[in-house]
Amino acid sequence: MTDLTERPSAAVDSRAMSNLLVRVGQARDRQAFRALFDHFAPRIRSFLLQRRVPKAQAEDITQDVMLSVWRRAASFDPAKAGASTWIYTIARNQHIDQFRKAKRAEQMDETDPSLQPEPAPAADDLCEMSESAQSVGAALETLSPDQRQVIDMAFTEGLSHSEIADRLDLPLGTVKSRIRLAMGKLKTTLGDLV
Template structure:
């Protein structure tokens, strides 16, 4: 296997060989050696950054998991294994810091961050029945009247835009909308 230094730590060539084995074969034994070597060192590195111990453990674990997942991205020509590993840990710390900073700047009164209004089940069921009744009433309209309503109310077009799209006079569009609305009022009279 790889040569170890007298202090019991692995040298650069041994570490590079282990990473290569993880990259090539997903070698669990090689990863265990890397894990045992780097886990306490990464934790110490992160502790020196004045992070809470639990966060140090989480970031060290995430760094080691990144090594497992992305071992094939290691390039021995660019850096030593230890440089690559510590860079991963440092970047994870920076990412964590940025997420915290964004969360601290979040405006908790922003309406988009507020939970939506909740309704009782009977209210939701009633709305479903209302939608079904409206859909049924719409299908009962003549095609020309339904089409102008769809363009005006569902697509949000003005009467002029509906007239232009359908190549109809503006007065015809307004008449068809008025007739369609009158028929819908009659069909849906119980909802008034």
């Protein structure tokens, strides 16, 4: 039996790291993640610096790697790989992705029309858009509070009908009905703007 106060062997250390990673994946255990972060972040940074990654970029990649570890820990399978192998694979892949992005950026044609910003709208177009926005705002005020709420959630927040029903604790049919009635009223009020 190994006394855990002594320096653990590589196998015990590897198992401990795998167990920490499993705890992060299964229970979002912050203390386990902190231990993984404290152990791996300096090593990953050193790993990247040895590959001649600039210091600032190495620090950014290290943060991205550890964020990926937090997000993807549930997909870690200790039967397939050790924690160290799994985490360093993420680091290697992040480094390759950064390298490829930098290469693509170097090859980018800055004169490409698709990369040019849209021209500013003409003053009369801005005025027309402002008037349209005011008309829509006034039309929304004519809706009942229930109808206005579902329209706002659907179009401003981009929620689906099911998500709105869940959030408001309403039947899906009620949400659909409110949206349909509200859209009909807005179409009548606004005419060509809808």
